[in-house]
Amino acid sequence: MGASSSPRSTSSAASREAPFDMSTAAIGGSKEARPPSTADWVWAAACAAALLPVTVVELVREAGSAPDGVWLAATISLFVVLHLLVVARRRSPRLVLFAASAVMLLLAAASLPGTSSIAVLLPSSAAYLVFVFTAAASDDGLADVSAIVLGLLGAGLMTSVAFAHGPVPEPWVLVALCGFLVASIAAAWALGRYRRESRRKRAAQEFGRRQSIELRLQGERASVADERRRIGRELHDVISHSLAVMVTQAEASRVLLDRDEARARTAIEQVVATGRAAMTDMRGLLGVLVDPPADDDAPRPGPREPNPGLGDLTALVERAGAPGRRVALVETGDPLAVSPGTELAVYRAVQESLTNTLKHTDPPTCNEVRLGWAADELVVEIVDDGPSTLGEPAAAGSGIRGMRDRVERLGGRFESGPLDGGGWRIRASFPVGTEVPPDVR
Template sequence: MGRAGLGWGIVARLILGRPLRGIAFDTAVCGLVVFFAVSAYVAGQIGVPAFAVGLAAAVAVFFRRTHPTAVAVAVAALALVQVIAGWGPLAYDIAVLIALYSVVKYADRLRDGIVAGVVAVLGGVLAALQTPGAGPWWMGAFFYALIVGAVWLAGLNLRTRRLYVLSLEDRAATLEREREAQARAAVAEERTRIARELHDVVAHSMAVMIVQADGVRFTLDRDPATAREAAKVVADTGRAALEEMRRLVGVLREPTATQPDPADGPAHRRPALVELPALLDRFRAAGLRVACGGAGAPPPLPPGLELTVYRVVQESLTNTLKHAGVGASVELTLDWSADAVVIRAVDDGRGRPVDGPAPSGGHGLVGMRERVGVYDGSLAAGPTLAGGWRVRARLPLSPAAGTGEGRAAA
């Protein structure tokens, strides 16, 4: 029963093209016109033809939202029939005012509402001429014109409000689409940058393998022990390069149209962990008060993972400088263990606006999330109770970290 009712509701919305609340309100408006027509017929004020005209007007106003101009034309034609028949003003003529209000509020062009207003005023003049009374006919015409003008202005006011709300909704939808597009562009650019850096890692590994393989060939007969060690380095480096290649393919799995950043240059340098003190000094020179600490010692890492740790620290401090401002205090910790490295950056948010450009990085949280995701890590970021910002990244370390390329490079 419930499923059948739900299905009927969906079908009704598809057929009528309107929400249930609007349909219910228009049904009530239609019922009001029918009530006036039935009351006049039961009281003997009108005959069957006039009653039929009233019912037709009631049916027409039911479609006043979806076809306002057509409804106004239909109601005007029925009112003309009433004038020609000489029935005079009747209670169900409220349909004329309903149609006028609807065409002013819902028509695509306000011109339709202006034409409907002029026709309604002329109809009021004709109704005044057919209404017997003690006063002159122009007084009745003026009274009808006042009613028509009030209804027309009410419709115009609500039309303006409706269009304003629609414009706000359209602007909000446009801004949302722009934000999504900017986020996608940022992700695409950061993936391109990560892929370029991982490509350098793989290329370096291949170069190491070639050098060691050449050494094996020349020392195989003269020094078998050295040749065996070199062959082992080739194998370890190849396994590490294969793992980095797998990550590189994962980054490039979704195609992007983003070009490399020309600022990096064709031979951009790949930073390492030994350069972290210099990085912190640059941020201190820019105005941050950086305190660095941690537990454990970093093991030899694959170059790609080492680069990710460096970039996460760089992006965390860049975000702090951009948003917390110059003079903010940052507590940076790197906790090393056998299975993971945890990076924490917590600032107090008590700086002042940056006077010049902050040190460039990637795309903030987007870039860090992409980089950490490449190595199956986790990233959490959010405000602190003290008003600052906190970033925590965890990168798992493989059991074989330090073998392969790290040792070959030594």
């Protein structure tokens, strides 16, 4: 009787659907007026076809051989109106309930002593139960209350009309009639309430399902965004550093080509080594973007190279060196075991710092990479003593942001700024011996 919501079937399109609403209208069905549907017409026609002919025949039979034509026509018209109201019952449950109650009141008046029949008790009056059901199933609180109140009052009125119309064979007949009418009204009202609560329950379940889908999609989107940021950081670190080192070494080899062939050859070899290392890193990064083959027999990508770590710092520092530019690695304290995420963060911090020195300082300077081990932390400092040719561009660049993000996600502290007297210092401290998030790479 009440309209239920029809959920969309495809979960893949859930992210594109309009946000699900838990308002009264969304859970229980819209309060807005709706035009009669085909089902409404079919239901009204079926109800009329089943009840109205029997009602008319009974009216004519009880009217006898000399029926009152006006009374008969008026009574039949009231029953026709009652059946027509079934069509509009869902358009405005409360208004239709009041209209049907008025029709029943007129039928009760047509059943008073002196008339041919107790018209209000004829079969078509059962259509009133449909209005009680629909009002109780609606989301209109006033219609719900009105349905049970008017229904019970109507049951009492019909019993009174039956008593007033003529003598009753036995008192228990009136009691049984009243009980039957009250039970019918109560059953119709209870079924309507059950229908409404069932509809709300289904809507709440649908809301929960969509919420679950939306939360899952949000998690997936967050994971994808995080992975994109990670890959972006890695690409920036690999490409920016490698190109900066290769350009610096190539310029040095060009200057030394005619003056010191051996040093020029060394610089060119550093360019080649840096390029190869960059290619290896790029293959590892691009490998995570390749979807695994669906066919178990299909060839799979080869094993990825392990992420660089503390053991690769010496080679990194050597590649960053160039004629006129000294880079030193100084380590103090007793090394401790750290997580792969911490090793990668240290490596990338050193790599990005050396890259910034190559790109933003002139003339060539002295770089010092310091690793200080303590009982509960690893402190990494990268210091250069050269003047910046571009002010402080690195402070606002994506490289600095990437370093800060790596360090802070590992629970460490990050500082970056100029030194008194010239130069730049980057300082990152990492906790040692504490568990780190597994997704920090």
